[in-house]
Amino acid sequence: MAFSYGKDYDIIGKEITFKVPPSGILKIYRETPTDRLVEWNEGSVLLSSDMTLSQVQQLHIIEEQQAWSKEQSITLNDNNVWEGRFSRIGNVADPVNDQDVVTKKYMENVQGGFVQANTALKDEATKQANIAITKAGEASASAAKAAVSEKNAEESELLAKRWAEASDSPDNTTSKSAKTWATEAGNSATKAGTSEVNAKASETNAANSATSASGSASTATAQATIATNQATLATDKAAEASASASNAKSSEDKAKVSETNAANSAARAEQYAANAGIRFIIVSTRERGDSEPTYGLT
Numbered sequence: 001m002a003f004s005y006g007k008d009y010d011i012i013g014k015e016i017t018f019k020v021p022p023s024g025i026l027k028i029y030r031e032t033p034t035d036r037l038v039e040w041n042e043g044s045v046l047l048s049s050d051m052t053l054s055q056v057q058q059l060h061i062i063e064e065q066q067a068w069s070k071e072q073s074i075t076l077n078d079n080n081v082w083e084g085r086f087s088r089i090g091n092v093a094d095p096v097n098d099q100d101v102v103t104k105k106y107m108e109n110v111q112g113g114f115v116q117a118n119t120a121l122k123d124e125a126t127k128q129a130n131i132a133i134t135k136a137g138e139a140s141a142s143a144a145k146a147a148v149s150e151k152n153a154e155e156s157e158l159l160a161k162r163w164a165e166a167s168d169s170p171d172n173t174t175s176k177s178a179k180t181w182a183t184e185a186g187n188s189a190t191k192a193g194t195s196e197v198n199a200k201a202s203e204t205n206a207a208n209s210a211t212s213a214s215g216s217a218s219t220a221t222a223q224a225t226i227a228t229n230q231a232t233l234a235t236d237k238a239a240e241a242s243a244s245a246s247n248a249k250s251s252e253d254k255a256k257v258s259e260t261n262a263a264n265s266a267a268r269a270e271q272y273a274a275n276a277g278i279r280f281i282i283v284s285t286r287e288r289g290d291s292e293p294t295y296g297l298t
Helices: 048-072 104-109 115-163 177-274
Strands: 009-012 015-018 280-283 295-298
Touching: 115 177
Parallel strands: none
Antiparallel strands: 009 015, 280 295
């Protein structure tokens, strides 16, 4: 989008003021009109201002043309290299001399497909390189595994030696080495012989104990008979005690009846005495221990 002076922007001094702020990339360039700003006529007066204006217009047009040529065409850069400005070059003929430019079509079709052949060679080289990298990785991994296996083998050898010869636990647990098991097996054999001797002695003692047990059994049988007789006697005594208790209870009941009767008789006697003017003193039979109460006159 192009902006017009006086319409879209104004220039005051060295400042440019836009009426509407632009967006994106802003490119500022000068474009001098190519129409004559000053026209000359025969016999006219030559003014210095007109001559300067005409000269400045021509100078600006030449400067702008040079700038356009550098920006729009292939030019030599500061390194004396033709600058293509990232643009395509079209309508180029096939090369003839050694230093001629080679086109895309020429590279792809001439000489049996040079590009395709090179591409195939590149792909094959890349494939083989990838295979080599893979194999190298596998070899490295195998070497690492071999080193680990070698280390494990050495550790296993040392551990096997410890399992065979160590006096303590080879793996710091409750496990025992072959040497320890052999020692314990020898000790167990010795203990087994001692146990056999002790077993024979125990067998003899058991026979003697059996004989003693037989005698003790006879004694126990006699004692059981005695215990049975004592139990029978105790049962009989218990029955007698129960009968005596029953008789005592009956006597107690009769005593209470007699006491009640005596009290009633005393009451009647006291009543009779009162009626006759006689005073009786009743002495409690329980205080004297008699079975009947005692009466006295006063």
